[in-house]
Structure formats: C-alpha cells, structure tokens
Amino acid sequence: xxxxxxxxxxxSMEVWLSAGIVILGGLVLWTTQVxxxxxxxxxxxxMISIAAAMLPLFGYWVTGRxxxxxxxxxxxxxxxxxxxxxxxxxxxxxxxxxxCQRRPAYTLYxxxxxxxxxxxxxxxxxxxxxxxxxxxxxxxxxxxxxxGAFAALFSIAILAAFAATMSMASLTENVGFVxxxxxxxxxxxxxxxxxxxxxxxxx
Numbered sequence: 222x223x224x225x226x227x228x229x230x231x232x233s234m235e236v237w238l239s240a241g242i243v244i245l246g247g248l249v250l251w252t253t254q255v256x257x258x259x260x261x262x263x264x265x266x267x268m269i270s271i272a273a274a275m276l277p278l279f280g281y282w283v284t285g286r287x288x289x290x291x292x293x294x295x296x297x298x299x300x301x302x303x304x305x306x307x308x309x310x311x312x313x314x315x316x317x318x319x320x321c322q323r324r325p326a327y328t329l330y331x332x333x334x335x336x337x338x339x340x341x342x343x344x345x346x347x348x349x350x351x352x353x354x355x356x357x358x359x360x361x362x363x364x365x366x367x368x369g370a371f372a373a374l375f376s377i378a379i380l381a382a383f384a385a386t387m388s389m390a391s392l393t394e395n396v397g398f399v400x401x402x403x404x405x406x407x408x409x410x411x412x413x414x415x416x417x418x419x420x421x422x423x424x
Contacts, residue, residue, distance in 0.1 A: 262365055262370055262373075263362060263365065266358060266361045266362065266365060266373055266377070267358050269361075269374075269377055270354045270355075270357040270358040270361060270377060270381075271351070271354045271358075273354070273357065273377055273380075273381035273384070273385070274350050274351070274353045274354035274357060274381065274384055274385070274388060275347075275350050275351070275354065275388075277384075277385035277386075277388065277389070278294075278346065278347070278350045278385075278388045278389050280294075281293075281294025281295075281389045282294050282295060282343075282389075288389055288390055290302075290390040290391075290392055291389050291390040294389045295342070295343060295346070295389070297342075297390065297391050300392060301390040301391040301392055302391075303320050303321075304321075304324065304327055304328060304331060304391045304392065304393065305331070305342070305391045307320065307321035307328040307331075307332075308328055308331040308332040308334075308335050308391070309332075309335070309340075311328060311329065311332040312332055312335060312336060312340065324393045326393075326396055327392075327393040327395070327396045327397075330395075330396040331345070331349075331391055331396075334348045334349055334352075342391075346388070346389060346391075349388060349391075349395050350384075350388045352395070352399050353384045353388055353395060353398055353399065355399075356380075356384075356398060356399045356401075356402035356403065357376070357377055357380045357381065357384065357402065359402055359403065359406050360376050360380060360402050360405055360406060361373040361374075361376045361377055363405075363406050363409050363410070364376045367409065380398075380402070383398065384398055
C-alpha cells in the first residue's frame with residue numbers, strides 16, 4: 222500500500238515537475254544573466270518554457286500513466302475522444318456533429334495540428350505542447366520586460382502547473398490556454414501604450 226505522502230506526489234507529478242523546472246530554471250537564468258548579461262534572459266526563458274510544457278507530456282508517455290482523458294497518456298478517452306473524432310471528421314470533409322458544434326474552435330485547432338502532423342496523434346500532441354510553450358513564453362517576455370526575471374519565472378510556474386495537466390489530452394483547455402495567454406499579452410501591451418484599440422477592439 223502506497224503511503225499518503227507518495228500518493229500525493231504521484232497524483233501531483235506534473236505540478237512537482239513544473240516546480241522543479243522553474244527552480245532549476247531560476248538558477249540557470251541567474252547564472253546566464255550574471256555571466257552574459259540581461260540580453261540572454263529571453264533565450265533562457267524560452268528553454269524553460271519548452272521544458273515546462275514538454276517534460277510532463279513525455280513523462281506520461283514514458284511511464285504509461287493514464288489521464289482521465291488519455292489512456293496511457295496518449296489514447297483519447299471521454300471528451301478527448303470526442304474532440305479527436307471531430308477533428309478527424311473535419312479532415313475527412315464531413316460536417317460537424319452536435320457534439321463537435323459545442324466547441325468548434327478547438328475542433329478546428331486540433332484539425333490544423335493533425336493536418337500539419339500528417340494525422341499522427343502523438344506528433345499533433347507534441348505540436349500542441351509546443352504551442353502551449355509558446356504561449357507561456359509570450360507571457361514571460363511581457364513579465365520580464367515589465368517586472369523582471371523573477372516575475373517571469375513566477376509566470377511560468379503558474380502557467381506550467383495548468384498546462385502540464387492538459388497537454389497530453391485533446392481537450393479544449395489547450396486552445397483556451399493559448400488564446401488566454403495572447404489576450405493577456407495584448408491587454409498588458411495596450412495598457413503600456415495606453416492604446417484603446419488594443420484594450421477594446423482586439424477583444
């Protein structure tokens with residue numbers, strides 16, 4: 222019987238992994254800034270964002286751990302199976318079913334990823350994870366420019382803890398994560414420039 226402590230660690234693996242990445246990333250970021258100057262911070266943050274988004278995904282695949290919406294961390298199940306089927310229907314030129322019409326944005330998003338990945342689900346999930354990493358990086362660059370390196374790391378810690386729980390499944394939260402990050406970047410940029418166009422017309 223697994224002790225309660227180990228049960229918590231196992232259930233929250235992606236959160237602990239993300240926290241470890243951010244801590245190690247902080248050391249890398251500090252070392253990079255000291256040795257090469259502040260110009261190297263965005264490059265270090267990019268690597269940290271990719272690691273924070275992709276390592277939990279690969280962890281599911283290597284260990285064969287199941288997610289409520291992904292058997293063995295890969296095969297779609299529950300809602301994920303429905304959205305995967307919707308994306309395949311779009312690629313086959315079929316119409317959207319009633320289920321697909323509930324979240325058409327993600328259906329088209331996943332269909333696009335699958336098209337780029339030549340209908341390979343595993344590669345499409347890798348692309349989905351990279352899109353999540355790009356969203357994290359965009360937010361951290363804004364945080365770095367406005368509040369500094371530690372604010373950027375804090376942003377990664379918050380975002381990675383969420384992305385790590387969804388990146389292995391074909392769920393709508395992934396496109397919501399990307400769009401939400403883009404919205405936050407536009408909002409902060411509009412506030413900095415005092416641009417009513419960015420703050421209002423882009424929504």
